[in-house]
Amino acid sequence: MVESIQLIRQIAVRAIVTENFKNQVSNEIQRNLQQIDAELQQLEFKGKRAISEIEKRAQGAMTQDARVQIETIRGQVEQEKMRLLQLKEEMMGQNQALTELPIGSVVTQFTVENPVEVRIGENIFQRLEGGEILVKDGIIQEIRI
Helix, strand or coil, X not given: CCXXXXXXXXXXXXXXXXXXXXXXXXXXXXXXXXXXXXXXXXXXXHHHHHHHHHHHHHCCCCCHHHHHHHHHHHHHHHHHHHHHHHHHHHHHHHHHHHHHCCCCCEEEEXXXXXXXXXXXXXXXXXXXXXXXXXXXXXXXEEEEC
């Protein structure tokens, strides 16, 4: 009979909000917003180019098949555009929330996995209860397990 087993538990990495933290996260959000804008421009360009190629192949005599292809492309472009605009809106909301965070507050940045050994007779809920790592400007301040 096995007496113990290794399991994985989640550990939250939480950051103390500082001006440096806010600047770093804001810069990352700005880079993401620029990336989204670039993707939107590229999407528009590719969509127009694909439609132009279909029209060129049709040589003025637009067939039903060509019309369907054009409408399909427009639908796909519009769907992807909506996804990117929604993502952009979420990023802008995150940036707004970031500006409102008080200095000294603590936020969860991400989680990491941590192996833990559980044994017969132990309370599994206590053993798997997540700990946390507290960081300030990327420097570990405290480990709570």
